[in-house]
Amino acid sequence: MAASQLLLEVLALGAAYALVALGFVLILNATGAVNFSQGDMVMAGGFGAVLLGNALHVPGLVLLPLLLAGMAALGVVVAAVAYMPLRRRPPEAVFISTIAVGIILQNAANHLFGAEPIAAPPLLGAGRVRFAGIDASVQSLAIIGVAVLLVVFLQVLFAHTQFGRRLRATAQDREVAMAIGIPVDRMVTVTFAIGAALAGAAGLLLANAFFVTPTSGADYMVKAYIAIVIGGWGSIPGAVAGALLIAAFEVLYPSLPLLIPPLLRMAQSDTVFSQTTSTIVLDVAVLVILVARPRGLFGDAVRQRP
Amino acid sequence: MPMMPWRTSLARAGVGLPLAVIALVVAAIVLPQASDYALRVLSAAGIYALLALGYSFIFGQAGALSLAQGTFMGVGAYVSGILAVRWGLPFDAALPASVGLPVALALLVAIPVLRLQTHYFALATLLIGQIVLLVVTQWESVTGGANGIGGVPPLALLGHAIEGRLPALLLVWALVVAGGALAWQITRGRLGDAFAVLRTHPVMAGAVGIDPGLLRFTAFLLSAGYAGLAGSLYVHAIGVLSPDILGFPVMVTCLTIAVIGSRLRIAGAIAGAVLIIELPEWARFLRDDYLLAFGCILLLVVVALPGGLTEAAERLLGRFWTAPPVAPVVPVRIQPRALPARGDALLRVAGLGVRFGGVRALDDVTMELRAGEILGLIGPNGSGKTTLLNIITGIYRPDGGQVWLGGRAIVGRKPHAIARLGIARTFQTAALVPEMSALDNVAVARDAACVGLRQALAVGLRDGPRARARAEAMALLDRMGAGQQAAVPAGALPPGVARLVEIARALACVPLVLLLDEPAAGLNETEQAELARRLRRVADDGVGLLVIEHNMPFLAPLADRMACLDHGQLIAAGTPAQVQADPAVIEAYLGTPVAMPT
Numbered sequence: 051m052a053a054s055q056l057l058l059e060v061l062a063l064g065a066a067y068a069l070v071a072l073g074f075v076l077i078l079n080a081t082g083a084v085n086f087s088q089g090d091m092v093m094a095g096g097f098g099a100v101l102l103g104n105a106l107h108v109p110g111l112v113l114l115p116l117l118l119a120g121m122a123a124l125g126v127v128v129a130a131v132a133y134m135p136l137r138r139r140p141p142e143a144v145f146i147s148t149i150a151v152g153i154i155l156q157n158a159a160n161h162l163f164g165a166e167p168i169a170a171p172p173l174l175g176a177g178r179v180r181f182a183g184i185d186a187s188v189q190s191l192a193i194i195g196v197a198v199l200l201v202v203f204l205q206v207l208f209a210h211t212q213f214g215r216r217l218r219a220t221a222q223d224r225e226v227a228m229a230i231g232i233p234v235d236r237m238v239t240v241t242f243a244i245g246a247a248l249a250g251a252a253g254l255l256l257a258n259a260f261f262v263t264p265t266s267g268a269d270y271m272v273k274a275y276i277a278i279v280i281g282g283w284g285s286i287p288g289a290v291a292g293a294l295l296i297a298a299f300e301v302l303y304p305s306l307p308l309l310i311p312p313l314l315r316m317a318q319s320d321t322v323f324s325q326t327t328s329t330i331v332l333d334v335a336v337l338v339i340l341v342a343r344p345r346g347l348f349g350d351a352v353r354q355r356p
Numbered sequence: 357m358p359m360m361p362w363r364t365s366l367a368r369a370g371v372g373l374p375l376a377v378i379a380l381v382v383a384a385i386v387l388p389q390a391s392d393y394a395l396r397v398l399s400a401a402g403i404y405a406l407l408a409l410g411y412s413f414i415f416g417q418a419g420a421l422s423l424a425q426g427t428f429m430g431v432g433a434y435v436s437g438i439l440a441v442r443w444g445l446p447f448d449a450a451l452p453a454s455v456g457l458p459v460a461l462a463l464l465v466a467i468p469v470l471r472l473q474t475h476y477f478a479l480a481t482l483l484i485g486q487i488v489l490l491v492v493t494q495w496e497s498v499t500g501g502a503n504g505i506g507g508v509p510p511l512a513l514l515g516h517a518i519e520g521r522l523p524a525l526l527l528v529w530a531l532v533v534a535g536g537a538l539a540w541q542i543t544r545g546r547l548g549d550a551f552a553v554l555r556t557h558p559v560m561a562g563a564v565g566i567d568p569g570l571l572r573f574t575a576f577l578l579s580a581g582y583a584g585l586a587g588s589l590y591v592h593a594i595g596v597l598s599p600d601i602l603g604f605p606v607m608v609t610c611l612t613i614a615v616i617g618s619r620l621r622i623a624g625a626i627a628g629a630v631l632i633i634e635l636p637e638w639a640r641f642l643r644d645d646y647l648l649a650f651g652c653i654l655l656l657v658v659v660a661l662p663g664g665l666t667e668a669a670e671r672l673l674g675r676f677w678t679a680p681p682v683a684p685v686v687p688v689r690i691q692p693r694a695l696p697a698r699g700d701a702l703l704r705v706a707g708l709g710v711r712f713g714g715v716r717a718l719d720d721v722t723m724e725l726r727a728g729e730i731l732g733l734i735g736p737n738g739s740g741k742t743t744l745l746n747i748i749t750g751i752y753r754p755d756g757g758q759v760w761l762g763g764r765a766i767v768g769r770k771p772h773a774i775a776r777l778g779i780a781r782t783f784q785t786a787a788l789v790p791e792m793s794a795l796d797n798v799a800v801a802r803d804a805a806c807v808g809l810r811q812a813l814a815v816g817l818r819d820g821p822r823a824r825a826r827a828e829a830m831a832l833l834d835r836m837g838a839g840q841q842a843a844v845p846a847g848a849l850p851p852g853v854a855r856l857v858e859i860a861r862a863l864a865c866v867p868l869v870l871l872l873d874e875p876a877a878g879l880n881e882t883e884q885a886e887l888a889r890r891l892r893r894v895a896d897d898g899v900g901l902l903v904i905e906h907n908m909p910f911l912a913p914l915a916d917r918m919a920c921l922d923h924g925q926l927i928a929a930g931t932p933a934q935v936q937a938d939p940a941v942i943e944a945y946l947g948t949p950v951a952m953p954t
Contacts, residue, residue, distance in 0.1 A: 084475050084478070131655065131659075132655060132659075135659045135660075136658070136659060139662065141474070141475075142419075142421050142474055143658055143662070145421060145474075145475075145478065146421070146611065146615065146654065146658050147654075147655055147658045147659060149608065149611065149654070150651045150652070150654035150655035150658065151651070151655065152651075153608055153647055153648070153650065153651030153654070154648060154651040154652060154655070156647075157645060157647045157648035157651060158648065161645060161648070268604060272479075272482060272483070272486060275479050275482070276479070276483075279476065279479060283475070283476075321494075326490050326493075326494055327494075329486070329490060330487055330490050330491065333483040333486055333487045334487065336479075336483055337465070337480060337483055337484070340476055340479070340480050341467050
């Protein structure tokens with residue numbers, strides 16, 4: 051069944067995007083600033099997976115814990131270098147410093163790995179399984195599984211541990227959190243670590259099917275950014291919903307001629323329904339959303355006082 | 357570290373001059389025997405200087421992080437290159453199109469720019485860049501796709517091709533000088549001051565009658581125009597058109613130049629461009645990894661040297677030079693508005709309600725303010741007093757109800773439009789531009805409707821409109837008793853004086869109605885008495901004053917009438933004595949019903 055297959059593809063891609071967007075929005079809430087290196091963290095995770103895969107020759111799922119730890123460490127470094135010195139300055143300073151971090155990551159990767167696309171190892175294997183009439187790739191299923199696992203883990207962390215409550219308090223109101231004795235700086239550093247780990251996981255998940263190049267982060271950055279804008283600035287469920295929406299659009303738009311055969315006979319149908327055109331249409335759609343609703347589709351999650 | 361800001365402001369004038377002299381001397385020595393290659397790099401530096409000069413309008417003056425500056429440059433390059441190769445149009449003849457099209461593109465996307473917050477604006481500009489890049493690489497028949505187009509002819513002027521490297525360099529740098537002079541003319545006067553207010557406190561800008569949208573719009577179009585010119589020069593200088601110019605690295609280079617050179621300094625944009633573009637030449641090992649180096653430099657400067665190199669140099673110079681005494685400004689009285697007769701209703705709010713999420717911040721509030729009257733507004737914290745001010749001044753839109761100024765309904769108008777109609781206000785936390793003098797903080801609010809690009813271009817060397825605004829501001833400062841501190845930067849003023857300067861600035865809007873949010877906070881008793889006396893004099897001129905205050909000893913004798921808000925509702929109104937004795941008011945403040953002694 052083509053429809054259920056497409057749905058599975060949407061879910062797999064959306065799950066990976068959701069991890070990137072989640073990392074982005076967690077850091078946004080904790081610092082009030084955009085982390086522009088989030089996309090390049092995905093790229094770093096992809097190359098990390100390649101590196102670990104080459105050294106250990108084990109499936110991606112075994113690499114995941116190692117990769118998460120390594121990326122968390124990278125997140126701590128980024129927090130220390132690009133956020134901590136700027137925490138009392140306007141959020142835009144962090145925006146710029148993380149642009150710099152992204153550029154550094156990109157060019158370091160270029161120096162180390164070259165510009166050619168490389169594939170990371172699959173999570174379990176390259177096979178396909180059939181169940182209930184659906185022919186699904188193991189990789190897609192594994193991506194969904196890993197993403198769900200990570201999100202559940204985060205949910206438990208945030209909702210049911212003292213540590214998670216402190217993280218949330220920090221995100222909600224830095225000043226008050228500081229006043230009641232929460233070590234805010236440490237919480238922000240941990241948030242950076244989590245954000246980087248999530249991006250790294252997404253890098254592992256995505257770099258098998260889509261390969262990784264030093265410049266592939268920019269795309270993920272834009273998508274996470276769009277997901278947050280669509281889902282409501284600062285909203286965590288909104289970020290996931292936004293990511294799924296983008297994935298659905300990206301998978302379904304180029305498949306429109308398959309779903310609606312008359313479109314195939316349209317002039318230049320392969321250009322009109324290409325991946326590139328899909329990106330252009332998405333970008334224009336987001337611009338239209340911004341024009342029509344300057345605070346995103348669902349509005350800011352937080353209302354600011356002037 | 358608190359600097360002596362007057363020293364900085366002196367040095368500000370000083371840094372550009374020594375830099376220009378050094379540049380000229382070095383150029384005179386180096387240029388005659390420079391290689392073709394070195395000349396080419398120096399031309400590229402000039403082109404990036406123009407790009408960064410343009411970027412300093414939107415990123416520096418307006419304080420908005422645009423990520424489309426590289427895109428505008430690319431569009432200029434493509435327009436100029438395609439016109440030259442396919443239509444045989446030389447550089448200068450194509451200029452209207454190669455500058456005009458980026459400006460038109462900016463115009464198209466400026467609609468969201470007018471109101472977007474920084475992070476949305478950054479995304480919008482990022483998306484524009486992505487769209488343009490994709491369209492250019494796809495549209496092969498016109499743009500040459502990913503391969504680009506070769507054989508773009510060299511620069512030409514009035515029918516003469518400019519063949520040699522040195523003449524090309526001189527043309528580029530002549531344009532840099534012209535572009536720098538234009539940027540200076542635009543930002544040196546009242547428009548520059550208005551930009552300073554916009555970027556330090558956008559909400560406040562609207563409250564003194566500055567139109568923030570128009571200012572951002574102006575800055576955005578100017579940056580696009582400069583970028584278009586830079587792109588056009590670029591494509592003729594290197595002779596090939598390639599989609600590389602639309603890539604993010606160009607934007608990063610531009611951002612690095614702006615940050616390292618100091619984003620508000622014309623000399624900084626130019627010096628930053630020379631430094632950044634020449635850097636890979638000076639440090640040869642960087643040539644393949646120059647972007648890596650730019651990234652590190654950008655990070656380092658943002659973290660360690662927030663103002664950039666030019667401002668750091670100014671601070672250094674400021675240590676060695678002392679400021680010349682500021683020439684005293686002779687005060688000039690402002691022509692007052694024709695005010696309605698005393699006792700006429702000026703401002704009326706009726707049935708005003710607003711809800712934030714689940715909280716009813718204001719509920720069916722109706723009150724009026726008469727000419728020449730001082731109305732005190734009290735109520736516990738969170739009772740909706742400041743929200744009421746924010747609705748009257750157009751910052752919030754009410755869910756229901758109406759506000760009339762005279763006979764005019766004003767709900768739905770923009771804050772700056774409301775300010776121009778005659779409603780001025782102060783904020784709970786004083787919002788002045790710290791590096792501007794007290795005098796200029798007031799002067800910027802004089803006739804804010806007459807501050808714009810056209811006026812800035814028309815101004816002569818002796819800036820007449822600014823001199824008049826300063827003279828009138830001086831009169832207002834004197835009137836509020838802060839005239840002695842006119843030349844002090846607002847950041848160095850004691851809190852009490854900052855309050856007075858803020859009120860003087862509100863008066864500079866020549867208001868019919870003046871709304872004051874806790875004006876006595878931070879003042880000692882003598883200062884409070886002095887302030888009360890001065891506010892009474894303002895009211896005696898026929899202005900209606902609405903004063904939010906918790907300080908009863910200050911407010912009760914000052915107010916003609918008083919009103920009390922609690923949980924968004926008006927619970928009492930009348931003379932100060934009546935309101936203070938009202939059981940509901942006492943309960944609102946103390947939390948328990950109190951039996952009143954009879």
